[in-house]
Structures are given as structure tokens and as C-alpha cells.
Amino acid sequence: DAGVTQSPTHLIKTRGQQVTLRCSPISGHKSVSWYQQVLGQGPQFIFQYYEKEERGRGNFPDRFSARQFPNYSSELNVNALLLGDSALYLCASSLSGTGLYGYTFGSGTRLTVV
């Protein structure tokens, strides 16, 4: 059974551009969460989606948006990229919206903004 898959694995963008990151959860998992990990720090919560609805949002500007599709896959969009958006973006899937049964993480998308 496939784990959590994220694409692309690496990405280089220029300041001001827009980027879309994708995540496919484990089959049967209905919740997807997005985290941003800046080098040397722990991941920071961006969004959680459960059953296609936003369940939680972290302290990130409106340039960050996300959605979840009927097949429970998810996209994270970042507009007007800044140098500070350079980070590893992690997706975590879980069976429930509360994470009661734990989380499975993808390998991440490393975004570099130049």
C-alpha cells in the first residue's frame, strides 16, 4: 500500500511567483495536514483539512491557501513567494480529523525561493 506521496520533491521558484504543492494521503485516510519546516526548526502547522473542509489554520498569511479534493488528496498554494517561504513543506495524513489514530508523513517538498 502506498504511503503519503508528495509532489514535486524539489522546486525552485523566483520571488513573486506562485507555487502549488500536492499531497496524496494513504488510502482510507480522510484528513490531510500541511506543515512548514524552515531549516533548523521544527515543523509549523499551516492547515488541516478533513472531509474536504478546512478544520484548522495556523498563523500564516493569506498568501497561503489549500484545498482538499473528493478523493482526499490536497493542494497547498502559495502566492507572491518571498525568500522566507523557502522551506520543507510536509504533508501528514490521518484517519480521523483529530489524529486519534496517529499520523503518517510524506517525504516533503523542498521549496527554494530565489
Place this chain on the structure above:
Amino acid sequence: KNEVEQSPQNLTAQEGEFITINCSYSVGISALHWLQQHPGGGIVSLFMLSSGKKKHGRLIATINIQEKHSSLHITASHPRDSAVYICAVRDTDKLIFGTGTRLQVFP
């Protein structure tokens, strides 16, 4: 002050040594997770616990809810244990992460 604090930040050990990584948190939680992150970035879940103690192979995790403290122990450490170990607490709909402990085990 961070809501989740880990110590030490960096740890170097010789193969075979007993390792302890500590985690303290200041928020109410429903569960605590120990995670392992390798240089490529992917995160592997090691333990999820809300009370007591769990053991998996050479890894042991304990939690004291009253003291808001958890420890991860590695017995008979091995170079392949070299990684960043991250403590995260579950707060309703999200995980709050510590900054991680970078462990290097030398042969």
C-alpha cells in the same frame, strides 16, 4: 517560550551507549508523539502515547502527564540511529513540534 521544549539540541554518542532525549510541554495535550527525521527530510512516526510507557525494539518512550514531560530512550545505540528526533504534542486538530534533537552515533 516555546510550547514544546526539547533537550539536548545536539547529542553525540559512541555506538552502544544509552541515549535519553527529553521533552517538556506547556499546553494541554491529548497525545504526545516521538518522530524521527532523516537528512532527506521524511518523518517517521516512532511512538504516540498519552500515558505510561511504550517500547519498540531498542526504543522506549515514557510520559508523565502531571509533570508534562516525556523521554525517549535508545538502548545500545547504533550509527543507523543517527537522525533528528522530534517531540510533538497533539493539540485538538494539529501537532505542535519541538525543534528537535540531532543525534549522531559514531562507531
